[in-house]
Amino acid sequence: MSNITYTSINEDVLHSLKPPGKTWWISLGIILSALGLGIFAWTYQIMHGMEWSGINHPIGWGVYITDFVFWIGIGHAGTLISAVLFLVRAPFRTSIYRASEAMTVFAVMTAGLFPIIHIGRAWNFYWLLPYPNQRQLWINFKSPLLWDVFAVSTYMSVSIAFFILGLIPDLASVRDGCKSKLKRFFYSIASVGFRGTNHQWLHYMRGYLLFAAIATPLVFSVHSIVSWDFAMSSIPGWHTTIFAPYFVAGAIFSGCAMVLTIMIPLRVAFPGFKEIIKVRDLEGMAEMILMTGILVTYAYSIEFFIAYYSGAKFERALFWFRPFGELRYFFWLMVFCNCVSALPLWIKKIRTNIPALFFISILVNVGMWLERFNIVVTSLAHDFDPFAWSMYKFEWVEIWITVGSFGWFFMWFFIFVKIMPSLAVAELKEALHPPLRRSQ
Amino acid sequence: MTRNDEMKEVLTNSAFQLGNGIRNLLIVLMAIGVIGFIVGLVSGHSGLAWRALLINTILFGGISTGGLMFSVIMTVTEANWGRPIKRLAESMASFTPFAGILFIILFFGGHHFFEWMDHDKVIHSKAGWLSYPFFVERNVILFIIFMILGWFYLKASVRPDVGLAKRLTQFGNNFANRFIKNYGDQEEEELQSIRITRRLAPFVGIAFALLSTLIAFDWMMSIDQEWFSTMFGVQYAIANMIGALAMLMIFSGFARSRLRLEDYISVNRYHDVSKLGFSACALWTYLIFSQVLVIWYGNLPEETPYVILRMQSHEWGWVFWLIMVLLFIIPFFGLMSRTSSNSVWFSRIIAIDILVGVWLEKYFLIVPSIQENLAAAGHGAAEHGLPGFEYNLYDFAITLGVLGGFLFCALWFLQRIPVVPISDKRFFQVSHH
Numbered sequence: 119m120s121n122i123t124y125t126s127i128n129e130d131v132l133h134s135l136k137p138p139g140k141t142w143w144i145s146l147g148i149i150l151s152a153l154g155l156g157i158f159a160w161t162y163q164i165m166h167g168m169e170w171s172g173i174n175h176p177i178g179w180g181v182y183i184t185d186f187v188f189w190i191g192i193g194h195a196g197t198l199i200s201a202v203l204f205l206v207r208a209p210f211r212t213s214i215y216r217a218s219e220a221m222t223v224f225a226v227m228t229a230g231l232f233p234i235i236h237i238g239r240a241w242n243f244y245w246l247l248p249y250p251n252q253r254q255l256w257i258n259f260k261s262p263l264l265w266d267v268f269a270v271s272t273y274m275s276v277s278i279a280f281f282i283l284g285l286i287p288d289l290a291s292v293r294d295g296c297k298s299k300l301k302r303f304f305y306s307i308a309s310v311g312f313r314g315t316n317h318q319w320l321h322y323m324r325g326y327l328l329f330a331a332i333a334t335p336l337v338f339s340v341h342s343i344v345s346w347d348f349a350m351s352s353i354p355g356w357h358t359t360i361f362a363p364y365f366v367a368g369a370i371f372s373g374c375a376m377v378l379t380i381m382i383p384l385r386v387a388f389p390g391f392k393e394i395i396k397v398r399d400l401e402g403m404a405e406m407i408l409m410t411g412i413l414v415t416y417a418y419s420i421e422f423f424i425a426y427y428s429g430a431k432f433e434r435a436l437f438w439f440r441p442f443g444e445l446r447y448f449f450w451l452m453v454f455c456n457c458v459s460a461l462p463l464w465i466k467k468i469r470t471n472i473p474a475l476f477f478i479s480i481l482v483n484v485g486m487w488l489e490r491f492n493i494v495v496t497s498l499a500h501d502f503d504p505f506a507w508s509m510y511k512f513e514w515v516e517i518w519i520t521v522g523s524f525g526w527f528f529m530w531f532f533i534f535v536k537i538m539p540s541l542a543v544a545e546l547k548e549a550l551h552p553p554l555r556r557s558q
Numbered sequence: 559m560t561r562n563d564e565m566k567e568v569l570t571n572s573a574f575q576l577g578n579g580i581r582n583l584l585i586v587l588m589a590i591g592v593i594g595f596i597v598g599l600v601s602g603h604s605g606l607a608w609r610a611l612l613i614n615t616i617l618f619g620g621i622s623t624g625g626l627m628f629s630v631i632m633t634v635t636e637a638n639w640g641r642p643i644k645r646l647a648e649s650m651a652s653f654t655p656f657a658g659i660l661f662i663i664l665f666f667g668g669h670h671f672f673e674w675m676d677h678d679k680v681i682h683s684k685a686g687w688l689s690y691p692f693f694v695e696r697n698v699i700l701f702i703i704f705m706i707l708g709w710f711y712l713k714a715s716v717r718p719d720v721g722l723a724k725r726l727t728q729f730g731n732n733f734a735n736r737f738i739k740n741y742g743d744q745e746e747e748e749l750q751s752i753r754i755t756r757r758l759a760p761f762v763g764i765a766f767a768l769l770s771t772l773i774a775f776d777w778m779m780s781i782d783q784e785w786f787s788t789m790f791g792v793q794y795a796i797a798n799m800i801g802a803l804a805m806l807m808i809f810s811g812f813a814r815s816r817l818r819l820e821d822y823i824s825v826n827r828y829h830d831v832s833k834l835g836f837s838a839c840a841l842w843t844y845l846i847f848s849q850v851l852v853i854w855y856g857n858l859p860e861e862t863p864y865v866i867l868r869m870q871s872h873e874w875g876w877v878f879w880l881i882m883v884l885l886f887i888i889p890f891f892g893l894m895s896r897t898s899s900n901s902v903w904f905s906r907i908i909a910i911d912i913l914v915g916v917w918l919e920k921y922f923l924i925v926p927s928i929q930e931n932l933a934a935a936g937h938g939a940a941e942h943g944l945p946g947f948e949y950n951l952y953d954f955a956i957t958l959g960v961l962g963g964f965l966f967c968a969l970w971f972l973q974r975i976p977v978v979p980i981s982d983k984r985f986f987q988v989s990h991h
Binding site: 335342346349352358359360361362416417421430 | 775789844849852
């Protein structure tokens with residue numbers, strides 16, 4: 119605990135809200151150019167049609183759906199860390215949960231774009247929602263795609279609400295530190311008049327606990343339902359019962375990796391954070407990655423085993439195609455990134471080595487993108503009838519849009535760290551000894 | 559009071575003696591089981607006896623591995639709260655070798671369950687996996703690996719406690735002495751214990767997952783050789799954890815009052831165990847739901863018959879819902895409120911309900927498939943379909959027998975090893991919070 123005090127936490131965190139420097143503006147410039155590429159590509163696709171995405175017949179789901187599942191997966195870690203780790207009282211969550219919650223919200227915002235990009239005529243997106251209409255046309259409630267609409271929007275509402283709830287006391291401390299009247303006005307609205315009375319804390323803590331309990335099942339439900347987009351069909355490689363927990367484990371795997379990818383640069387950018395986001399906290403994330411990596415490896419193996427054991431011709435053919443067919447490079451790269459690259463984390467030296475953690479987290483992110491690509495594309499490329507087999511060819515539009523999605527995600531995150539306290543001030547203080555007047 | 563004095567007091571207070579009455583009762587239960595099994599074998603109902611033995615071996619063997627897993631999870635996550643009940647969980651693992659022996663006995667009854675042992679009936683494309691010699695080999699090998707890892711883990715976990723107990727109170731018996739051969743300096747031994755358990759725990763966990771999967775696939779899923787579900791292994795592993803947690807609720811409830819451990823297994827700690835049981839039941843339900851939904855929606859001919867027989871047939875359909883009530887509705891609503899899960903007697907009732915539930919779940923996964931195999935072979939099926947849930951004396955006797963054996967092993971272990979991990983620094987910490 120050494121030299122961390124109530125004041126130093128306040129100062130370090132509020133310091134991050136000071137007007138941005140040159141590096142911040144340059145980074146934001148790069149991010150916005152990436153976003154620009156994405157917007158340009160999407161516009162191009164809208165003007166020239168879906169042929170500019172790589173999807174074809176029969177591979178009707180391609181990079182966009184992969185991106186969708188990828189970003190939803192990233193959006194898992196935040197709620198896991200803030201709700202589940204709160205309920206199990208894991209100490210390493212305190213310093214990282216705020217930023218990961220923000221990451222969740224932005225990742226889900228990014229994910230939400232992809233179905234809209236994927237449907238082509240984006241302006242008709244509201245057809246996804248059930249609404250009373252003149253011709254009594256209703257969406258298909260039996261379709262897992264619709265369940266997804268509900269699952270993702272519920273998840274998004276709850277994670278935003280949870281995020282805001284956690285922010286209230288911290289926004290209040292930002293408000294108290296504000297000099298300009300205008301800022302003070304906005305922060306006092308955002309902190310809904312929180313003054314830190316016993317009464318308010320009591321209600322706040324109650325509410326937080328309840329919210330955590332409500333958010334926990336959502337961590338499971340969202341990605342389960344995303345997995346059912348695939349598992350409900352009878353396509354080989356998609357239809358398997360383990361998909362739901364396997365996707366949840368994979369989502370936590372990628373989400374925790376993304377937390378590291380974000381927190382490590384954040385620690386470098388704001389020197390005061392180094393003392394607060396301790397190596398032990400990052401190590402906790404690394405351990406989560408290690409464990410979920412093993413779970414994901416287990417699921418891969420079981421899938422292969424059951425494909426053999428089922429004796430079903432099509433399953434067997436597909437699970438031969440994945441490692442040995444034309445798309446094998448994606449498969450083996452995925453196996454390397456997801457099953458092998460996290461293994462060095464068994465060693466404590468590597469688990470506590472920041473550059474190594476950063477590198478592994480990037481590999482895991484790549485691996486998890488490839489996993490979704492493998493699931494989505496290989497199954498469609500190689501289903502029942504050899505006549506309908508096909509190959510996937512990437513188009514520049516979808517690659518640019520993918521790059522743009524990273525721009526979109528990081529743009530929000532960059533804005534976030536400048537206007538909101540990116541570490542949970544109040545909870546960090548809870549872990550300290552309160553300052554006593556006597557000792558001063 | 560220094561730590562040593564405090565530990566001395568705990569040790570004397572919590573010294574556990576298996577009373578003659580309970581010991582005799584457990585021996586009688588085991589005798590009932592053995593007699594039931596032998597009567598079954600000689601009286602022409604050998605199928606029923608083998609079946610009951612299979613169900614109970616899978617159940618109680620699973621619970622014993624689940625108990626060890628509790629301790630492993632505490633070690634891996636460096637959790638403090640579970641330390642006072644760590645030994646109670648580990649005591650269940652003492653049944654694992656006996657479960658191994660029961661599995662070896664079951665190898666001789668394989669033809670009562672496995673249709674595929676008949677060369678004419680095995681599905682051709684699965685014959686590679688479903689061959690009996692290979693079946694025996696892989697089960698024996700994986701079981702031995704788990705046992706070796708588990709033994710070294712358990713030994714390292716128990717050793718410094720026995721050593722400390724011996725130093726403090728002349729604690730000792732033939733069994734415990736085996737753990738403290740070449741015992742060195744106490745500090746050194748404690749560090750060594752932490753080092754070994756920390757290193758072994760993840761591997762015990764992985765071995766548990768693999769063993770649970772293999773047992774679930776081989777001993778339960780393959781009875782209906784056409785059916786498969788990738789989730790089946792996970793379901794069994796989680797059911798083991800549920801069973802172990804329910805046992806642990808019962809054990810820690812008794813340990814609190816009988817062994818005067820109220821200060822250590824405090825209300826909060828007891829609440830934590832109940833909560834974990836609650837969440838494990840919810841997780842199990844999630845796993846069942848995810849399987850049923852996917853199979854129902856996919857509607858594939860190789861997957862649905864298994865589920866239709868179990869959910870929609872008049873012979874078995876009601877059992878499914880009964881299990882859902884036992885393993886989901888009752889624990890979910892029963893343990894939801896803080897008051898109820900803090901209350902030892904109330905949550906004990908729920909723990910018993912959970913144990914009945916996991917027993918029935920095993921019965922439900924195994925028996926309908928066996929009945930179907932018998933019907934396909936031309937005997938056992940009445941005109942009106944399968945026999946359905948039919949209780950018989952063999953189920954009753956053998957369940958009592960294996961339960962008796964399980965409890966006997968666990969209590970015998972607790973009698974010879976300190977009931978609380980006195981040397982564990984985290985245990986000492988938790989008692990002061």
